[in-house]
Amino acid sequence: MGLFLIRQPESDSAVESVEVDGSFGEGGGQILRTAAAFSVALRRPIHVTKIRAGREVPGLRQQHVSALEILRAVSGGRLEGCSVGSSEISFYPGTAAKGSLFFDLRTAASITLVLQAVVPAVALSEGELSLELVGGTDVPWSPTFDYVAEVLRPAFSMTGIGFRAEALSRGYYPRGGGRVIASIEKSGRPKELLMVDPPTAAVASMVSRCGTLPDHVAMRQMESARRVLASKGIPVTGAAFSKERSESPGSSILVWEASTGRTIGSDSIGARGKSAESVGAEAAERFAGIVASGACVDSNLADMLAPVLSLARRESRLRIPGPTTHLETSLHVAKLFTSCSYSIESRGSSSVLRIAPASSG
Numbered sequence: 001m002g003l004f005l006i007r008q009p010e011s012d013s014a015v016e017s018v019e020v021d022g023s024f025g026e027g028g029g030q031i032l033r034t035a036a037a038f039s040v041a042l043r044r045p046i047h048v049t050k051i052r053a054g055r056e057v058p059g060l061r062q063q064h065v066s067a068l069e070i071l072r073a074v075s076g077g078r079l080e081g082c083s084v085g086s087s088e089i090s091f092y093p094g095t096a097a098k099g100s101l102f103f104d105l106r107t108a109a110s111i112t113l114v115l116q117a118v119v120p121a122v123a124l125s126e127g128e129l130s131l132e133l134v135g136g137t138d139v140p141w142s143p144t145f146d147y148v149a150e151v152l153r154p155a156f157s158m159t160g161i162g163f164r165a166e167a168l169s170r171g172y173y174p175r176g177g178g179r180v181i182a183s184i185e186k187s188g189r190p191k192e193l194l195m196v197d198p199p200t201a202a203v204a205s206m207v208s209r210c211g212t213l214p215d216h217v218a219m220r221q222m223e224s225a226r227r228v229l230a231s232k233g234i235p236v237t238g239a240a241f242s243k244e245r246s247e248s249p250g251s252s253i254l255v256w257e258a259s260t261g262r263t264i265g266s267d268s269i270g271a272r273g274k275s276a277e278s279v280g281a282e283a284a285e286r287f288a289g290i291v292a293s294g295a296c297v298d299s300n301l302a303d304m305l306a307p308v309l310s311l312a313r314r315e316s317r318l319r320i321p322g323p324t325t326h327l328e329t330s331l332h333v334a335k336l337f338t339s340c341s342y343s344i345e346s347r348g349s350s351s352v353l354r355i356a357p358a359s360s361g
Contacts, residue, residue: 015044018035018039018045018047019046019047020035020046020048020336021049022048022051022052022087023051023053025325025329026325026326026329027053027054027055028052030303030330031048031332031333032051032064032067032068032089035048036091036121037117037118037121038121038307038334038336039091039121040075040077040121041120041121043093043094044093044337046090046091047089047090050088051064051086051087051088052087058087059084059085059086060082060083060085060086062109063105063113065083065084066103066109066135067114067117068082069082070101070103070114071091071117072091072093073101073103074122075094076094079092095125099130100130101129101132103131103134105133105136107136108136108139109135109139110135110136110139111133111134111135111136111180112143112144112145112148113142115133115148116152119156120156122184122186123161123162123184123187124190126186126187128183128185129183130183131181131182131183132181132182134171134178134180135176136172136173137167137170137172137178138170138171138172138251139171139172139173139269140173143267143300144252144254145165145170145178146254147265147300149165149166149167150205150256151254151256151258151264151265152304154263155263155301155305156305158191158193158260158263159191159193159308159309159312160188160189160190161185161308162184162187163184163185164183165181165182166180166181168180168181169244169245170211170250171247171248172211172248173248174248175247176248177246177247177248178246189312189313190308190309191312191313192309192312192313192315193305193309195261195262195263196296196319197296197319198261198294198296199261202234202262203237203257204284204287205236205256206236206238206283206284207240207241208225208239208252208253208280209241209242209243209251210244210249210250210252210270211245211246211249211250211251212248212249212250213251215241217251217270217276218243218251218276219241220276220277220280221253221276221277221280222240224278224279224280224281224284225281226280228280229284232284232291234288250270251279252270253267253268253283254266255283256287262297263296263301264287264295264296264297264298264301265287265298265300265301266286266290266298268280268282268283268286293321294319294348294349295320295350296318297318298320299320299321299326299327300326302320302327303326303327306334307333309357310331310338310340310355311338312355312357313357314357315354315357318352318353318355319347319351319352320344320353321349321351322346322351323353327353334355341355342355
């Protein structure tokens with residue numbers, strides 16, 4: 001499972017638990033990870049029921065168990081009911097401590113989803129952590145590692161949350177085996193974000209990867225994406241492709257723009273029977289669609305930022321392509337813990353998300 005080098009303070013189970021309905025919204029692992037991250041950041045116990053109740057295979061899967069175990073180790077807390085198949089857990093966080101942690105997810109379970117929860121949990125609980133994870137870096141239903149490094153990291157930095165991450169090797173489905181090292185800095189209360197008016201001209205960067213496949217796969221993904229962007233009138237300021245170390249064959253591409261006015265990204269991963277050209281075109285078409293909508297933040301990033309911004313001192317406003325079930329789930333959990341208010345107002349082909357912390361009024 002892993003070697004934990006974190007001190008283990010006693011958790012305070014006298015504080016009333018926050019009750020979380022795990023079947024709310026999209027009813028997947030996201031609501032569990034978000035609630036557990038808030039639990040660590042705010043040192044509030046949680047009791048989560050109906051975990052993944054609407055899914056074909058309900059209850060905790062190994063990747064959810066691993067994420068919870070990591071957060072338990074990070075905070076020195078206590079978990080009850082955390083096993084594969086469980087539909088109910090209780091988590092009593094301790095106090096985040098300085099230290100280091102190694103954890104092998106043992107499958108192609110998503111390292112990036114773990115980081116999505118652990119980074120704000122550690123930073124906002126005034127902890128510091130060096131982290132090494134083994135698992136999936138570029139797998140279905142989760143952001144690619146490059147998205148985390150090139151889109152999420154600068155966006156978090158704008159809120160005051162700092163972290164660094166490096167992929168030593170890539171982990172694709174089914175074997176995983178990717179290795180990531182990361183360091184997380186402690187932060188104060190998050191800063192608000194006002195990203196409503198995008199720059200007039202969009203520019204794109206891209207990076208294309210493949211592992212245990214011929215080099216030309218990554219190159220073809222990149223060239224396909226470049227052709228799509230050219231047809232949309234979007235210039236490419238930087239593009240690179242590489243062959244990575246990996247245990248299973250796989251590929252990915254990220255198209256992104258990260259600036260103070262617009263931070264958006266679109267990624268795509270390869271699959272058996274899916275051409276390299278299709279992988280590249282898919283990411284580029286989605287990126288162009290986000291730009292055309294006038295959004296300053298893509299939908300996936302909005303989902304990741306919403307919990308953090310609910311803890312800011314003042315109101316945040318983000319122009320997004322539109323509401324998603326994942327975003328609504330994040331906002332629901334944020335309100336449970338912070339009593340923030342929020343709204344999503346349609347503005348033509350995009351929407352403006354407003355998040356007002358309870359203390360801002």
